[in-house]
Amino acid sequence: MTNQQFNTLVFGVFIGVTVTLFNVIYEVQQEPYLDEVFHVPQAQKYCSWLFYEWDSKITTLPGLYLFSVGVLTPITALMRRDMCSVFSLRFINVIGSVANFYILYSIHNKLYPSRKELNLMSSVNLAIFPVLYFFTFLYYTDVLSTLLVLLMYLLHLHKRRSLSAITGFLAVVTRQTNIIWVGFVLLDTIFSILKETIVLQKKKPSSSSDKRLLYQKFLQNAVMYPWGETVPFAALVKKLFQETVLLCAVCLSFVCFMGWNRGIVVGDRTAHQAVLHFSQIHYFSLFSCCFGFPFLLANTRSVVNWVKMHKREAVTFLAVSLLVVHFNTLAHPYLLADNRHYTFYIWKRVYERYLLSRYLLIPVYLFGVIASFEALRNASPAMRMSLTLCVVLSLVPQKLLEFRYFILPYLFLRLHISRVVWWQLLLEFVVYAAVNAATIYLFISRTFTWPHSDQLHRFITGSG
Incomplete structure (x- = not known):
């Protein structure tokens, strides 16, 4: 079996297991649960093109609902029936989970190109990371939010600056706090450009700066010392501007949003x-x-x-x-x-x-x-x-x-x-699989009721 065939087999097994678990969980919990009682009706309003109706209990921006409309509306038109059901909305996160697996594998290969087999195993583990994987089976924002941030970072690693910034914007529209990870990519872009410039000019920092303030020293050198005729300081500033302008625009637009919204939270801010x-x-x-x-x-x-x-x-x-x-x-x-x-x-x-x-x-x-x-x-x-x-x-x-x-x-x-090394990845996989199995078992089997109510409740990894 070739590496490509083995990779395809692993992806196939991941998809098969995830879809099977999705169906099992849906059978026992077909009605919206916890925060789904807000997310599902809001998405269904958007599917009905009621974009001006908003549940004030929702505190995130509408990226998840807009994405759901974009995926399900063509299917609804093709099937000639409303596909914006609880099942379909939740299944979007199954697709997102598979995409996360692929993106994680691609990031690993970009960061560590010499360890293909280890990369695949590491990607499997992170794809089933218990806190994230559980929400594959419910209609929450976590899977799509994580997907967009990871995709933004992957595009950044491939120096696709424009696409990375656009994806970062979409990530923020899905969850406001993702602006922090847009800032992470922005910082990494700046440091990478400064490092490349230093290498091109053959200016090596001293040993002391290597140990303590390496990139601060780079920045100081960039500002304080001449770069010569081939790469003047103005050219460095121009390159920084060209490479970061869209990311800066995303950050600036978010600042404007916070000023207009009077805070980061939309909807109910009390909690x-x-x-x-x-x-x-x-x-x-x-x-x-x-x-x-x-x-x-x-x-x-x-x-x-x-x-x-x-x-x-x-x-x-x-x-x-x-x-x-x-x-x-x-x-x-x-x-x-x-x-x-x-x-x-x-x-x-x-x-x-x-x-x-x-x-x-x-x-x-x-x-x-x-x-x-x-x-x-x-x-x-x-x-x-x-x-x-x-x-x-x-x-x-x-x-x-x-x-x-x-x-x-x-x-x-x-x-x-x-x-x-292999033993770490195998141990990590066993632990993650065991935690997922226990979590899903408790969700399915250990139901309970509250006093004065017959509604069944289930254990869940995250708060509302």
């Missing part, structure tokens, strides 16, 4: 107000340790060595974390009120019942942060800086502890871990 919630970094660190442990644990020795060499920084992190846990552990009303979500039980049984555990987990948070940086050792300093900045910006303003907020930060972290 989605921006705060400073630094504990989110702790939660993401613990989340990364749980889902990325095959890679992070492999860096245990490096973490220990780092702590020995940077005792002052480690103690500072622990002290700051102690203050953050004590003064900045925030509980959103959604987290405390709805027992259909896993985070409800994590909070009630760990963070709320055993208050001491909040403090005992601080060393784990430290390990997760340092191990993540060690896992990204082969990434450029600019990449590590940009990724760190975007993770912080995407998580810290969120009050709600919500696993879905971790999807893109974790995928970008995981995509840029270059040192992987």
